[in-house]
Amino acid sequence: MTVHFVGAGPGAADLLTLRAARMLADADVVLYPGTYLDAEVLSHCREDAELVDTQHLDLDAITAHLVAGHERGHDVVRLTSGDPSVYSALAEQTRRLDAAGVSWDVTPGVAxxxxxxxxxxxxxxxxxxxxxxxxxxxxxxxxxxxxxxxxxxxxxxxxxxxxxxxxxxxxxxxxxxxxxxxxxxxxxxxxxxxxxxxxxxxxxxxxxxxxxxxxxxxxxxxxxxxxxxxxxxxxxxxxxxxxxxxxx
CATH class of the missing domain: 3.30.950.10 (Tetrapyrrole methylase, C-terminal domain)
Known part of the structure; x- marks a missing residue:
């Protein structure tokens, strides 16, 4: 399975891309930054999806959730506020995933x-x-x-x-x-x-x-x-x- 880094946009549930909304609907596990996101964004998720608020987690704890979901064969989405290319800690997280042998991709969002x-x-x-x-x-x-x-x-x-x-x-x-x-x-x-x-x-x-x-x-x-x-x-x-x- 692949870990998907997905830009959640500025926070409004209707400013996600179509691809982002589709990924959330398919995901088994969703990690999201509760500090910056309107909770309505998570309405795109399945009712049985595992939701993890990352605002109180460090990078190692976040990575542990990503790797564990991957190892269970789950679709994992790591939501970032805005667009992943700016202040998203994408570089640090993907370095850890590369070291763990976990594949990943990136979906842009509205900055x-x-x-x-x-x-x-x-x-x-x-x-x-x-x-x-x-x-x-x-x-x-x-x-x-x-x-x-x-x-x-x-x-x-x-x-x-x-x-x-x-x-x-x-x-x-x-x-x-x-x-x-x-x-x-x-x-x-x-x-x-x-x-x-x-x-x-x-x-x-x-x-x-x-x-x-x-x-x-x-x-x-x-x-x-x-x-x-x-x-x-x-x-x-x-x-x-x-x-x-x-x-x-």
Whole structure:
């Protein structure tokens, strides 16, 4: 049998891919991150499926469940929040499965930052404003950041920033960004994007920390920073320019 790493999307039960929903319906064992997922996502599972909440388990304990399910000949799904390619611990888990001789595959999901951008109706790559998106995080009680990936270095690009795992350090992060982006630069914070508890805060580099602290946000929030978030910003795409030469 194969262990399936499946992106659960931002949390809404109807934002899973068709493939993900089908895998959940077929699975004998489902491991899921209870901290970040709306319980309604699990409605896609069979009633007799074994459900394991991983929020209090370390990687070795999680791997033990994956290997045990595989050895019993069960279909095993390991749900990740958002998309498995970003902050999902996919690398660590698959290394352990390779060592145990367990096969695995990956099914992508809707990234949480994409759901956040959709919620506020903004494109993150606006012509003449920002053509790059930097997905990063803040350093707190977490794995150290590489020396080459400082927030100051990313800020120097003035690309649209997507910040994960940074909500408890919003004030410090905004202080670091103010020099490059300016205190008036738009910022959007989306807590539990697409879920029933969703909360959207709109502000600027200069005032968003006050809003975050007043709302008492401590986890499960995405921070978007950049001039692309301004409704009237930017030019028009050359790709769709009427005068651009096109092949016939």
């Amino acid at each position: 949480a930052y994409a759901a956040a951008a959709a919620r506020v109706g903004r494109e993150l790559t606006v012509p003449l404003v920002a053509q790059s998106v930097v997905i990063t995080r803040a350093q707190a009680r977490s794995t150290p950041m590489p020396d080459t990936e400082s927030l100051a270095a990313f800020a120097a690009t003035r690309a649209t920033l997507v910040l994960h795992l940074a909500i408890t350090r919003t004030r410090e992060v905004m202080a670091e960004l103010a020099g490059e982006y300016g205190a008036d630069c738009p910022v959007v914070v989306v807590y539990r994007a697409s879920q029933p508890e969703e909360l959207v805060l709109r502000g600027t580099v200069g005032d968003i920390a006050d809003q975050v602290e007043a709302a008492g946000l401590r986890q499960a929030a995405i921070i978007l920073v950049g001039r692309a978030l301004e409704p009237a910003s930017g030019g028009e795409s050359y790709l769709y320019d009427r005068d651009r030469p096109r092949r016939k």
